Amino acid sequence: MIAARGYTDAERRHFLRYTRTQSWPMLQRFPVDDDLHAELLAQMLACTPETIRALLRSLHDEARAAAAQLLADDHYRDAVAGLPFRPEDRIAAVGDSITADRLGWFELLAASIDLTGAPQATLVNLGISGNTTADVLERFDLVEAVRPTRVLLMLGTNDARAHGRTGRYRMATTEETGRNLRALVDLITRDLNAPVTIITPPAVNQGRIDSFFSDAPLHWQATAVAEVAGVVHQAAPDALDLHDAISAHGTDDLLESDGVHPTPAGQRLILARIVDHLRTVG
Numbered sequence: 001m002i003a004a005r006g007y008t009d010a011e012r013r014h015f016l017r018y019t020r021t022q023s024w025p026m027l028q029r030f031p032v033d034d035d036l037h038a039e040l041l042a043q044m045l046a047c048t049p050e051t052i053r054a055l056l057r058s059l060h061d062e063a064r065a066a067a068a069q070l071l072a073d074d075h076y077r078d079a080v081a082g083l084p085f086r087p088e089d090r091i092a093a094v095g096d097s098i099t100a101d102r103l104g105w106f107e108l109l110a111a112s113i114d115l116t117g118a119p120q121a122t123l124v125n126l127g128i129s130g131n132t133t134a135d136v137l138e139r140f141d142l143v144e145a146v147r148p149t150r151v152l153l154m155l156g157t158n159d160a161r162a163h164g165r166t167g168r169y170r171m172a173t174t175e176e177t178g179r180n181l182r183a184l185v186d187l188i189t190r191d192l193n194a195p196v197t198i199i200t201p202p203a204v205n206q207g208r209i210d211s212f213f214s215d216a217p218l219h220w221q222a223t224a225v226a227e228v229a230g231v232v233h234q235a236a237p238d239a240l241d242l243h244d245a246i247s248a249h250g251t252d253d254l255l256e257s258d259g260v261h262p263t264p265a266g267q268r269l270i271l272a273r274i275v276d277h278l279r280t281v282g
Helices: 010-018 025-029 034-046 048-072 074-081 105-116 134-140 140-145 175-190 206-212 222-235 241-250 264-281
Strands: 090-095 122-127 150-154 196-199
Touching: 010 034, 010 048, 010 134, 025 140, 034 048, 048 074, 048 105, 048 264, 074 105, 074 264, 105 122, 105 140, 105 264, 134 140, 134 175, 140 175, 175 222, 196 222, 196 264, 222 241, 241 264
Parallel strands: 090 122, 090 150, 150 196
Antiparallel strands: none
């Protein structure tokens, strides 16, 4: 038996930032109530369910405070007001930890829309940490189940993820990534009859990755992520290019110490690009 380890509240909060047990496929197909989710997380993080709830509230409050700050900017507020979302719409964000992030772009978008007080669409976060394009294909029944009228799809970072200390085998070849993306676009537009906005994975910071994952059996190469971004463009030529946007800005203040996940500042830049894009293309 593996002995339970201790965690600080900061470590617990970091884990909860990217972990949504309600979105896990098994627990969506066989759902349990919120109290059991809190108990599950408490067992995982060696604390009480009350601690879990308090930490989740703090993340929720931080996201709303960040959204309120963003809305103080006239350009952003006008862009949010100009989004092509109707009150009856159901907007689903499909992605990995960058989307699942409780301080991330989609949560900031949902909070921003809510804070405007206007009639609003329903926003559903279907991001799951670690997901590849193949993982989303496997759980497409769960995407369909939320009946989205529009899908925002950002995938590819984990297709470029490599495992092994010596061999470093990638989770997907570029051919597999392209095939999966084309299949997802087809399923969304034909089976769901919904428009889809394709978004490339953001750039990563190689130096930080090499330092953070130096003793880990997984790794990312910046060139591999760039390659995946190129494949996304091949599968969807009108995709929103976050990879180049992050690269052009520079990653120093936009990526966390692991070199992969966006900081709150990085998430705000991602959000601004997505909102401007949606407002422009309709």
